[in-house]
Amino acid sequence: MRLLIIEDDRDAADYLAKAFREVGHVADLAADGEEGLAHAIDGQYDVLIVDRMLPKLDGLSIIGTLRSKGVATPALILSALGQVDDRVKGLRAGGDDYLSKPYSFSELLARTEVLARRHGGREEMVYRVGDLELDRLSHRVTRGDGEIVLQPREFRLLEYLMKHAGQVVTRTMLLENVWDYHFDPQTNVIDVHISRLRSKIDKGFAQPLLHTVRGAGYMIRDSK
Amino acid sequence: MTANDVVVARASEVAAKPPLERTLERKGADGSVVAPPWLARKTAERMAALGKLLRTTAFKLTLVYLIVFALFAAFLLGYFAWNTRRLINEQITETVDAEIQGLGDQYRQGGIRRLVFAIEARARRPGSSLYLLTTAAGEGVAGNVGSLATGILDNPGWFETVYRRVDEQDASEHHALVRVDQLPGGFHLLVGRDLEERERLYDVVLSAGRWSVAIVVVMGLAGGFFVARRVLTRIDAMTQTTRTIMQGDLHERLPVVGTGDELDRLAINLNAMLERIEALMHGLKEVSDNIAHDLKTPLTRMRNRCEEALRAAQSETQYREALQGTIEESEALITTFNALLTIARAESGQARDDMVAFDAAEIVRGIGELYEPLADDKGLGLKVEAGTATWVRGNRELISQALANLVDNAIKYGASGGSVVNGHPAEILLKAADRGDRILLSVADNGPGIADADRGRVLERFVRLEQSRSEPGSGLGLSLASAIARLHGGELILEDNHPGLVSALSLPRLPPPLPTA
Numbered sequence: 001m002r003l004l005i006i007e008d009d010r011d012a013a014d015y016l017a018k019a020f021r022e023v024g025h026v027a028d029l030a031a032d033g034e035e036g037l038a039h040a041i042d043g044q045y046d047v048l049i050v051d052r053m054l055p056k057l058d059g060l061s062i063i064g065t066l067r068s069k070g071v072a073t074p075a076l077i078l079s080a081l082g083q084v085d086d087r088v089k090g091l092r093a094g095g096d097d098y099l100s101k102p103y104s105f106s107e108l109l110a111r112t113e114v115l116a117r118r119h120g121g122r123e124e125m126v127y128r129v130g131d132l133e134l135d136r137l138s139h140r141v142t143r144g145d146g147e148i149v150l151q152p153r154e155f156r157l158l159e160y161l162m163k164h165a166g167q168v169v170t171r172t173m174l175l176e177n178v179w180d181y182h183f184d185p186q187t188n189v190i191d192v193h194i195s196r197l198r199s200k201i202d203k204g205f206a207q208p209l210l211h212t213v214r215g216a217g218y219m220i221r222d223s224k
Numbered sequence: 225m226t227a228n229d230v231v232v233a234r235a236s237e238v239a240a241k242p243p244l245e246r247t248l249e250r251k252g253a254d255g256s257v258v259a260p261p262w263l264a265r266k267t268a269e270r271m272a273a274l275g276k277l278l279r280t281t282a283f284k285l286t287l288v289y290l291i292v293f294a295l296f297a298a299f300l301l302g303y304f305a306w307n308t309r310r311l312i313n314e315q316i317t318e319t320v321d322a323e324i325q326g327l328g329d330q331y332r333q334g335g336i337r338r339l340v341f342a343i344e345a346r347a348r349r350p351g352s353s354l355y356l357l358t359t360a361a362g363e364g365v366a367g368n369v370g371s372l373a374t375g376i377l378d379n380p381g382w383f384e385t386v387y388r389r390v391d392e393q394d395a396s397e398h399h400a401l402v403r404v405d406q407l408p409g410g411f412h413l414l415v416g417r418d419l420e421e422r423e424r425l426y427d428v429v430l431s432a433g434r435w436s437v438a439i440v441v442v443m444g445l446a447g448g449f450f451v452a453r454r455v456l457t458r459i460d461a462m463t464q465t466t467r468t469i470m471q472g473d474l475h476e477r478l479p480v481v482g483t484g485d486e487l488d489r490l491a492i493n494l495n496a497m498l499e500r501i502e503a504l505m506h507g508l509k510e511v512s513d514n515i516a517h518d519l520k521t522p523l524t525r526m527r528n529r530c531e532e533a534l535r536a537a538q539s540e541t542q543y544r545e546a547l548q549g550t551i552e553e554s555e556a557l558i559t560t561f562n563a564l565l566t567i568a569r570a571e572s573g574q575a576r577d578d579m580v581a582f583d584a585a586e587i588v589r590g591i592g593e594l595y596e597p598l599a600d601d602k603g604l605g606l607k608v609e610a611g612t613a614t615w616v617r618g619n620r621e622l623i624s625q626a627l628a629n630l631v632d633n634a635i636k637y638g639a640s641g642g643s644v645v646n647g648h649p650a651e652i653l654l655k656a657a658d659r660g661d662r663i664l665l666s667v668a669d670n671g672p673g674i675a676d677a678d679r680g681r682v683l684e685r686f687v688r689l690e691q692s693r694s695e696p697g698s699g700l701g702l703s704l705a706s707a708i709a710r711l712h713g714g715e716l717i718l719e720d721n722h723p724g725l726v727s728a729l730s731l732p733r734l735p736p737p738l739p740t741a
Contacts, residue, residue, distance in 0.1 A: 088578070102558055104551075153593060179594060183566075183625040184559055186632045186701060192597040 001025045001116045004043060006036030006062065007051040007078070016049070019105050020112075033057025040066055045073050046116040049108070052079035052090065060093040067094040074115040078103070087182065106216035110168040117167065127162035130222035132201060132209055134162050143201060153178070154197050161210070161220040170217035194218055282455045286448025294440050301433035305426055312425070313401065316417045317382070320403050323353075323415045331407055339407075340366045352418035354387065354400055360410030369414065377412045380404050384419070399423065458487055474502045507571045515564060519557065526553045563700040570622065570707040579712075581617045581734055584663055585610035585656040587624050592654045595631045602639040604669075605651035606631075614656050614663045615734040618712045623665075623729070626705040626716075627654075630667040630727045633701055638669030638724065658733065662714070666728035673725040679718045705729065 003020055007013040008031055017027040028043065030036035033054040040048055040062065048066075052059040063075050077095040079086065087098040097111050127134045132143045139155060141148045150158065157178050161169055171190040175181050194210070202208045211219050277283055323346075331339040340357065347355045347368035356367035358377060370388040381404060386397045402416030461479050468476045477498060478491040533546030592608035599606035616623070634652045650670040657664045705727070706716040714731040 102554075104555075179590070181594070181624055181628075182621055183628070184562065185594075185628050186559070187598060187635070189594055189598050192601050193594075196597050 001046045001113070002044065003027045003047050003049060003112065004030060004036065004039055004045045005049045006030045006033070006040070006054065006059070007049070008032060008054050009051070016105075016108070020109070023109065031055075033059070033062055037062045037065055040073065041069065041071060047112045048073055048075040049112065050075050050077055050095070052077055052081065060090060060095075063094040076108075076111060076115060078108075106168070107170050107172060110170045110173060110217060113167050114164050114169070114173070117164065127159070127165065129162055129165045129220050130207065130209055132162070132220075134159060141201075143205065148200055150197075150200065154193070154200070157193060157197055158201070158220075161218065164220075166219065166221050168213050168216050168219050173217070277449070277452055277456065280452045280456050282452035283448055286444065286451060290441065290444035290448065293444065294437050297440055298433065298437055301429065301436065305429040305433070308425060308429060309422060312422045316401050316422075317403075320401075320415050320417060324403060324405050324413065327413060327415065328405070328407065331411075331413075336365075336409070336411065339411075339413075343367055352421060354389075354402060354414070354416040354418065356412075356414040358412045358414075360412070362412075365411070367414070372414075376402070377404055377414065380406050387416075455487070462487075462491065469498065474498065474505060504572055507568060515561075519560065522553055522557050522560075526550055526557075529553070560700065563704050566622070566625070567700065567704050567707045570704075570711040573711060576619075576711065579618050580620065581615055582620055583613045584616045584623065584665055584731070585612065585614050587620065587627060588654050588656040588665055591624060591627045591631055594628070595635060599635050599638075599652055602635055603650075604635060604638050605649055606654065607651055608654045610654065610656035612656075612658065614658050616663050616712070616731045617734050618731065619708075622708045622711070623731075626708040626729055627665055627667070629701040629705045630729070633727070634667045634669035634671070634725070637671035639671070659730075661733050663731045663733045664717075664728045665731070666726055668721045668724060668726040670721065670724040673720060673723055674718060676720075702727070 003025055005013055005016050005020075005027055007016065007029070010031070013029050013031070017029055020027040028039060028045075030039050033056040036048075036050065036054070037057060048063075050059040050062055054062075059077055059079070063077070066073065066075070074096040075094070076097045076099060077090040078099055078101060079090065080101045087100070090098045096115055099108060099111060125136050127136070132141070134141050134155075136159065141150055141155065141158065157174065160174065160178050171188060172184070174190050174193075175185070194212075198208075198210045202210055207223065209220055209222065211221060211223075213219050327339060327342060330342045334341075343355045343357055343366040346353065347366070354367070354369050356369040356372070356377075357365040359365060362377060368390050370390040372387050373385045376383055376385050382401070383404065384399065384401050387400050387402075388397060399419040400416045401419055402414050405413045405415075407413055458479070458481070465476050465478050477495045480488050480491045480495070482488065529546055529549055533543060537543050537546060588610040589608055592606060592610070596606045631652065631654065638650060638652050652670075653666075653668040655664070655666045655668070657666065702716065709716045709729045709731065712731050714729060717726075717728045717730050719726040719728070
């Protein structure tokens with residue numbers, strides 16, 4: 001995955017680049033808005049990570065300009081402004097995701113990977129992971145020969161996990177995408193939902209599919 | 225000129241000018257009459273006050289009104305005087321015309337003898353009538369006019385002239401309006417009226433006019449002064465208060481007299497504004513106090529943990545554990561910080577911009593669904609009663625968050641009372657109820673509840689009651705819910721559930737929207 005990080009805080013940018021390279025990605029840096037815009041237009045990037053407040057040209061303007069030029073590279077906005085209306089503004093300006101500072105690297109990594117994949121496009125009608133199958137049209141879930149009966153929300157949870165099969169999905173991502181809530185609940189409610197789902201899809205099978213990734217989130221994957 | 229020269233010049237200037245006080249003293253010692261300084265000060269103060277008064281809007285307005293009114297009064301009186309004069313003249317001409325006509329008839333019927341007789345008879349009557357009959361050469365034949373301005377008798381017509389009466393000794397001149405007529409036979413006949421009466425009336429009107437204009441001016445000035453003073457005193461009081469407020473005392477309020485006039489309305493509005501500003505300032509201060517006080521504790525803990533690890537950790541595992549702990553601690557800090565920011569934003573009303581109308585029952589169902597597995601995990605039943613649509617206007621996200629906090633609390637404390645209460649399994653009830661003009665979104669649990677005395681206190685930031693110290697949490701959940709309720713023009717109500725706690729967001733109700741075609 002090729003990334004462009006547009007961030008004026010040197011330390012933060014270096015830290016991010018280093019962390020992304022450690023997990024095997026290519027990361028370029030731009031220290032101000034104009035440089036970032038030029039790089040984003042020229043380079044072939046999979047994802048842009050854009051700080052919102054930048055010298056010379058602010059993050060939202062960069063994304064606006066890119067979109068008006070027809071550059072559709074997915075962009076994740078990083079910002080210290082984390083309130084609901086700030087994120088709405090960011091997404092309206094053409095951003096694809098929004099993460100407020102301070103963030104954890106695992107959260108950022110999970111989100112960028114999802115963005116890169118989404119851009120590649122995975123919109124099949126039937127998701128398959130191992131012997132687990134989810135039909136998005138008929139809302140039927142089967143594993144092996146048996147059908148699994150899910151509540152509507154459990155279905156959406158599984159759908160989201162399977163859409164990003166093989167990728168880490170964080171709790172916040174689930175809360176935002178499956179429930180559409182953008183606040184952090186005091187207790188981790190998602191864990192209980194996941195364990196319910198897990199008992200429905202993994203119980204009685206030798207091979208677990210739904211895995212907990214420590215310190216990051218969850219992943220559905222065929223471990224064979 | 226060098227810098228030294230400048231200094232010298234300044235010094236000589238100072239020496240040349242003795243202070244004012246000393247000048248006064250010396251003059252006093254000379255024996256000359258000098259006003260004591262306090263009197264001079266008092267006079268200066270009065271002059272300043274007068275100057276201020278003269279500059280006021282009320283006084284200027286009064287002055288303009290006064291000028292307009294005085295001019296109008298003068299014009300009215302002038303018109304009255306002129307009209308009176310015209311009327312008197314008209315009357316005189318009419319009677320004089322009639323008399324000339326009558327005397328002419330006498331002359332034609334009885335000749336000069338009869339005319340002279342008639343004139344003599346009329347001239348003897350007291351009054352202001354004047355008669356004179358002369359020959360063509362100008363010799364007087366009959367009448368009561370002694371002398372006339374020269375040349376009057378030469379031409380027939382109307383004249384205003386001076387004359388003297390025959391019977392008067394003092395020989396004073398009078399004014400008269402006369403008509404001269406030429407009779408056949410060369411005689412000149414003059415008939416007129418003395419104008420003294422007219423002049424006197426004119427004088428009376430004029431002097432009355434002068435007086436009334438003078439009175440109007442004096443009264444107007446006094447009235448203007450009085451009105452200006454009255455308004456000025458109140459405005460001065462307001463200015464004084466605003467100055468105190470500007471110096472930082474936000475508790476001060478502008479005086480309201482209670483008459484409901486413009487100044488009162490202004491003062492009431494300004495006071496409302498001050499109230500709002502004070503509340504905002506108070507909120508801001510509280511937030512910074514709380515941040516200072518309550519964020520420092522976990523920060524200190526974090527720092528100690530790091531130091532401890534640096535000092536005592538032996539193995540990689542121990543370092544790892546310390547780092548893990550630090551991350552957890554900092555995450556809790558971020559949560560607290562976000563909650564504080566959300567409270568501050570809700571209290572300052574910033575979030576009011578993106579409010580929409582939505583069905584609160586749907587939110588209740590959504591939150592119920594989100595928390596049901598968690599409650600179940602703790603051995604609590606979670607029931608949702610939110611069938612009918614209940615419309616409110618607000619920030620969806622914030623209301624969801626407030627409700628989530630209440631449910632979170634209910635789950636945290638609802639289980640601590642044991643899983644069976646009054647023979648029933650302990651449960652949490654989420655309800656959206658329509659109470660007339662209010663919508664109640666309530667969460668009821670069977671936990672230990674909150675004692676009456678503590679209910680007000682738990683809404684404050686960071687307050688955690690003794691029995692809840694062991695539970696994780698920032699102590700901001702209820703105050704956040706309360707701030708969000710207030711942002712929406714509602715309140716957070718805490719009640720007894722016998723046993724347990726009912727916490728409810730009471731929000732203003734909206735009429736359901738019309739179905740869109």
